[in-house]
Amino acid sequence: MIAFALAWLAAVVPQEPVAVPTTTVAVRGGTVWTMAGEPIADGVVLVRDGKIAAVGRAADVAVPAGVQVLRAAVVTPGxxxxxxxxxxxxxxxxxxxxxxxxxxxxxxxxxxxxxxxxxxxxxxxxxxxxxxxxxxxxxxxxxxxxxxxxxxxxxxxxxxxxxxxxxxxxxxxxxxxxxxxxxxxxxxxxxxxxxxxxxxxxxxxxxxxxxxxxxxxxxxxxxxxxxxxxxxxxxxxxxxxxxxxxxxxxxxxxxxxxxxxxxxxxxxxxxxxxxxxxxxxxxxxxxxxxxxxxxxxxxxxxxxxxxxxxxxxxxxxxxxxxxxxxxxxxxxxxxxxxxxxxxxxxxxxxxxxxxGVYARLGSLEVGKDGDLALFDGDPFEYTSHCVGVVVDGLVTAGAPR
Amino acid sequence: MQPRPSSRAALAALLLGVVATAQDTPHAFVGARIEPVGAPPIARGTLVVQGGRIVAVGAADAVAVPAGAVTVDVTGKTLIPGLVCSHSHIGSVAGADSSGPIQPEVRALDAIDPRDPGIQKAQAGGITTANVMPGSGHLLSGQTIYLKLRDGRTVDELTIKNADGGVAGGIKMANGTNPQRDAPFPGTRGKAAALVRAQLHRARDHQKKIAAAAGDASKLPDRNLGLEALVEVLEGKRVVHHHTHRADDILTVLRLQQEFGFRCVLHHVSEGGLVAAEIAAAKVPCSVIVIDAPGGKLEAVNLSMTTGAVLDRAGVLVGFHTDDGITDSRLFLRSGALAVRGGMDRDKALAALTIANARMLDLQDRIGTLAVGKDADFVVLTGDPFAVRTRVQQTWIEGKKVFDLDDPKDRVFANGGYGASDGQSMSMCCFQGGQQ
The missing domain is CATH 3.20.20.140 (Metal-dependent hydrolases)
Incomplete structure (x- = not known):
């Protein structure tokens, strides 16, 4: 019922922020721009309770069973x-x-x-x-x-x-x-x-x-x-x-x-x-x-x-x-x-x-806010889309933009 | 818009002007990817131009470079038709003043400054033809002018001539909140429509009187510059370019168009996606504006990057425009690219920047595609038309180069910098304290 209500909200009032509460979410990207070191090919960012809990190559980061995994070609910090x-x-x-x-x-x-x-x-x-x-x-x-x-x-x-x-x-x-x-x-x-x-x-x-x-x-x-x-x-x-x-x-x-x-x-x-x-x-x-x-x-x-x-x-x-x-x-x-x-x-x-907010924002590093942007290609390309957004670990609903 | 048979005389008049100015040595552009629009892309093609016109276009192995031709190596580049902007305010254009809401006698022609840097910036964006529209804030703000953005000293050197020798152009109208002001301007939408209908009835009466005179000068009605322009509208010789945003305002335009039978292009059409079926049924083309975010005025809160795609799928002829200075002519290709982002077919988006707009200006037989016999208006791009890193390298009009990114002076117009905008008149169409 709640899921239906959320879906209805998303469909009818697309501008209304619809946050899907979740404690842990994983984001897997073909390229993950952490902004702390070189971009990671096939990387994963694990966000727990709003904060980044792990960042690394998919092969190295264990994603707990049952955790929602968002995927995109390119992942950047929010x-x-x-x-x-x-x-x-x-x-x-x-x-x-x-x-x-x-x-x-x-x-x-x-x-x-x-x-x-x-x-x-x-x-x-x-x-x-x-x-x-x-x-x-x-x-x-x-x-x-x-x-x-x-x-x-x-x-x-x-x-x-x-x-x-x-x-x-x-x-x-x-x-x-x-x-x-x-x-x-x-x-x-x-x-x-x-x-x-x-x-x-x-x-x-x-x-x-x-x-x-x-x-x-x-x-x-x-x-x-x-x-x-x-x-x-x-x-x-x-x-x-x-x-x-x-x-x-x-x-x-x-x-x-x-x-x-x-x-x-x-x-x-x-x-x-x-x-x-x-x-x-x-x-x-x-x-x-x-x-x-x-x-x-x-x-x-x-x-x-x-x-x-x-x-x-x-x-x-x-x-x-x-x-x-x-x-x-x-x-x-x-x-x-x-x-x-x-x-x-x-x-x-x-x-x-x-x-003056670098302690919390601006890179994908353990302990920082779980803010991520997901793209289906080069983020700067006119014809790419933003296909997902995570703010403080909350996955926000919305059509690709 | 109902297509109008092309006029041979008009074409001849145009070519006469072209031949006089363009060099006669053929130029062959070889090695580029060619996107002719209206024909399949050519991976490695040759474009031959002479006397201001395209004399050959095709695959490298199918087109012979004429003897004595100047060969221009554009290997690795992309050639597309010169861009056509169906709604622009460059060139210091102005139109009607605040004396009344309907001023069809006022001509954009009488305002254009060919030295305005806005024209050079448009060349830098690959625009070769523009429908330059007078101001805003009126039900009818005057006669528009279709300009070839040639390097010219006078406006006459930029005009396109009709068969009758007149200057090619349409007429600019608007509804919604745009023309609403204190009387004699309309205060409501109902009043706006009534004022327009009354004026068109007057024009119809004038038209009847002229017809009744049957060429007898003594029986002709007194000259009336405004009504004469509106008779051209009623006769389909002058296309109505109609600013309209909200779905109900769009339908009002279609209602008036049905009643009086004028030929019309809908401009901006922010809520066009909501009435796509009605627009398609009326066979009225849309010149859509692409803006980075909705809002800024009440009528544009539902503006969307998807409008081009939605209208195209409904069967509407879709073009885009800059509305310069609302969006920058130097980034016109970006409007098509964002429409692709919004779901529009790539080929349709490229057509929407070229041939579709040419059709809306009755210029489809002269410009808008790279085809034999058409004007040699084309753009040399460094890459894919819709890629963010692609630059306009050169712009050619009727076989003459009007922009080259390697020319330091042209580069300033392209990128900006000191002096880039000296003397430029920045027209913010429809800008009235943020309320319009």
Whole structure:
């Protein structure tokens, strides 16, 4: 009866997340990309109680009798989208499902992603169908400081059940996207306002340390964590001058900065190498209008060649597609010179490192989360399909995508 | 769409223009895999072009390279017909303004900037012919223009001529939420249909008056540019290219098409899969958009990668389009590839990027396949058309190379980089605050 009900749900409401509870599941792949050593030919990953219990060649890993075995040509760790707004930018794109920016003022670091994320939005499940098991999502690049970001699994249950890291970064936007009717009006004004706010946070942190009874300021409280280098600034900027401004601020306040979008980053490779700064390049297929006019689909390859660390993203879209699919964006980067192994690394272990979740995610190793993506061929090929997804050991139902 | 007999005069007019510009030395492309579309693939073929036209195509051992021909070695490459995009907004196109919902007198012709980099980017994507459509947000936003993406200084050098010497093109219409605005625009779907029907009745009356004049100039009605364009629609000379997403909106187009008998192509058709049988019965072709995810607007929440496959299996003539800048012309092949991912037959998907779209533009006798007598419009690919690593190596139009990935300037248009988009007008068709 339960099985029938689940099957009925899967058939009638394909977008509804249907997790089949199981304690142990085995995944066997023609090629298993563990991202910890060479890919394993005919490998098996055993997941028990949500965690990886064994990884190795099929000949070496004993699969207990009666355990469900999923098979696919290619198996990878669950993919990680290093920057999205999914869950805050709903599929319908009507006011009630758009919670990615509040325009009351230019700087609102106190806005938490966990208070906005709609786990059950159809696009969360849609991304999961392509093997994306974790997203770094949050407030959009539409205000100088639009709010916080978080890391969350794509189960589609609730933010409490699915969240991995409730505060990942603070979203800053320089250039056109950071301007607004509530100010700032120019590039230097944006930078001045950001610097002033960081200065206030510095003073606030010192005051709070001296006197714990100092009244709490939610915004400064978050920025104090930025000053303490506990939380990075995710600075979305595309023009070279804006990217340089971000590096300048990072240096002045000794804060961690991750450059996001970064369409003209290829003009600043020596500076990026010197700053040892992570970049999350814009989606390869991002439209080349406005500040992305000089963008190139070769950016990930150029960053790789220069040794600049990067992860890949779906980004923010105001219109269609309401979410991009980071697997597809990686594919187009592969079509424009990025080696597949590097693309896969960017979607898994590098993203996990960047987001500070490497202890749990980003590779198939014993003790890590049981997150896997199954493909019927080269994951980056247009005509391949994602044929199975496992998140925390739960096999999620769905047609091949 | 009901096929229209090809016009010899039109072909002659076109060829006249071609012969004047193309070199007469035959060029033979040898060694490539050829996918002619409409004929079986040739593992190792020869394509001979001369005077802007294809003069021979076939297996290497069956086609003789003419004496004196320039031989181009394309061993290891794949040759396919030039891609045809049935719905694009490149070239700084514009159309109707905000003064009213129905403006058939407005021509895309009068907006095209042949130097817009969007055209070069489309060449880089292997697109050789495009139906460039005026704007959006109207019931009828003007006359579209079918462009050959030749390297030209003026729009006239890019146009395709009809038999009567006119510029080839259709007319752009839309329904659903796209044209909904404050009056005089429609506020509801019912109002939208009523406004269109009333206008088509006016056009019918105008058509009758012209017929009644029987060539007597003194009895002709006053000139009316808009109604004249709509008379061309009623006479089947100008195809209606109709933006429509939701299943009920698709059926509304078919209802109006039945009532007035115009020739029509359905565009976008996000929910086409839900009414595939009805579309097939109406024998109306579909130009489908392939987008990476559903949503972004209410009408597209059921958009699916499977639509092409579902419509094709129902017997509908299926093409794809870029809707550039909604999707990027440089990645047009990807639309066909994703349709294959969604279950479409590979050959049908390739046809949907070429001959099917040519049919929707009444250009099936000139372009869309690699066949003797057709325009020498073709693309040299580095590999399989639907493989992610395959690049467009060269694009040829009427025997002239318009794009070469090895040319550093062309490469910037293909990949992007500094200056790639200088002066480009990025048209986000239908973009109105994310609500359309």
């Amino acid at each position: 993919l990680i989208d290093a920057h999205a707004t999914v869950g805050l930018t709903g599929m319908r794109n009507v006011p009630h499902d758009q919670d990615h920016v509040d325009r009351a003022s230019a700087m609102q670091p106190e806005l938490r992603a966990i208070d906005a994320f709609q786990a059950r939005d159809e696009l969360v499940a849609y991304l999961r169908g392509f093997g994306i098991t974790t997203v770094h999502t949050g407030h959009s690049p539409n205000a100088l400081i639009s709010g916080q970001t978080m890391v969350v699994k794509t189960h589609g249950r609730s933010v409490e059940r699915d969240v991995v890291k409730p505060l990942a970064m603070v979203a800053v936007t320089l250039g056109d996207g950071g301007r607004g009717s509530k100010g700032p009006g120019t590039r230097p004004k944006s930078v001045a306002m950001l610097r002033e706010q960081l200065q206030k946070a510095k003073e606030y942190a010192a005051r709070r340390q001296k006197d714990p009874d100092t009244a709490v300021d939610l915004g400064l409280d978050v920025l104090a964590q930025v000053i303490a280098r506990e939380v990075p600034l995710l600075v979305t900027a595309h023009k070279a001058n804006d990217l340089q401004a971000a590096l300048r601020v990072a240096k002045e306040f000794d804060v961690l900065v991750v450059l996001d979008g970064a369409a003209e980053a290829y003009t600043l490779l020596p500076e990026l190498q010197a700053a040892k700064c992570w970049v999350i390049p814009h989606p390869a297929m991002a439209r080349t209008g406005g500040e992305l006019a000089n963008g190139t689909m070769e950016l990930p390859k150029l960053l790789l060649d220069a040794g600049v660390p990067f992860a890949l993203q779906s980004g923010y879209e105001g219109y269609v597609p309401k979410t991009r699919v980071v697997l597809f964006e990686a594919g187009v980067a592969v079509g424009h010179g990025l080696p597949a192994a590097a693309a896969l690394r960017a979607l898994t272990l590098d993203a996990a490192r960047l987001l």
